[in-house]
Amino acid sequence: MFTREATVDQINIVTSGNSTAQQVYAWLHGRILRGELEPVARLSETEIAHQAGVSRQPVREAFIRLTATGLAEVRPQRGTFIDRISIKAVLSARLIREAVESDLIRMVSAHPGDALLDQLDEQLAAQRDASEKQDVEAFIALDDRFHHSLAVAAGHGDVWDVLEGLKSQMNRLRYITARVFDHQKLIEQHGAIVQALREGDTDAAEQAMRLHLREVLNDLPEIAAAKPEFFTE
Template sequence: MVTSGNSTAQQVYAWLHGRILRGELEPGARLSETEIAGQAGVSRQPVREAFIRLTATGLAEVRPQRGTFIGRISVKAVLSARLIREAVESDLIRMVSANLDDALLTRLDEQLAAQREASERQDVEAFITLDDRFHHSLAVAAGHGDVWDVLEGLKSQMNRLRHITARVFDHQKLIEQHGAIVQALREGNADAAEQAMRLHLRQVLNDLPEIARSKPEFFTK
């Protein structure tokens, strides 16, 4: 797993971070330094450093006399990230509407087609990657690609929820919501584009309670 370039601890952290976000390591699961070191093919020291960093970001927690465990998904953090995303991305979509070009519409249409294909294949990882690419493309088109990088750093807990919901719920609703955003842009209707974006980013308010009821052990307030 470890390659040249970034430090060993950084690579172990990135590997574990991705597994936690994708739900491969479920909330509440115990983390063993020895097992992780063996899986990664490294010593225990970089694993220990990765655990410390995961704990600092809220993705792991240390329980005295028991060990390190995958942290539960913070409902508060999910709702906060959603609120910030809506405030920022509703402004971004207006900026895009004011400076729209055909090349962007073509690119967004291609991304929608790719999302449909990923959904048909039931490829959850590809679908989430394409979802992020759609929003990143809009941020870049607005001239604020760096803003998306900031948002990405705030939404770890939301991303964990997204991987769960993408396995449970039909992707079609999200694709339709993306399509409504693109259609409003195509029509030059900034108000409709903003409304469509807000509606899309509020979908988590419907999904979160249902998932929390079915998997209460995964969540914390």
């Protein structure tokens, strides 16, 4: 086990409707999900406060929130560390997503409409472009936008917001796999979903969605074997 200190970049805290602690939390949360702060790295309260130009109190509050969401852990007399990726949490989030999104895609497939199909086609083109540029952050954002668009089209955009709150651990894995594996398979799976919608084939659309969301079951064992120090059961 290693306990290297996590390095941080400058963060600009701005006056907004969000508290300073919320802004620090959102910044750290994003960096953990993107893998910029790796599992078991130590978070320095003093360093982060210095980089953010804030007192230690909002940083301490942000650490508490990270711990509550399972992204950090406090080790007595040692400090706060980025928690490992929970395999159980990843698998649970995947199971919930499949159950929910397979229903959503069936709702959409009844009457997808040309506007939605055009929107999804544009998103697929943007995904291909992001993949060619090896822009992992853009690619994952576009992946999320694709699924969000389907939830909105089904009349349940709020459901996606609920799912987003459940899949932090899955998102951490997604950033790792997006840097390691070819994006083409995911793009093709999205394409199969769109094609099924275009053909009005409800069963094919649901099957394509389930296949897509089960891809993590193929990726997870390989990544966990390659980086065992990043994961916990």
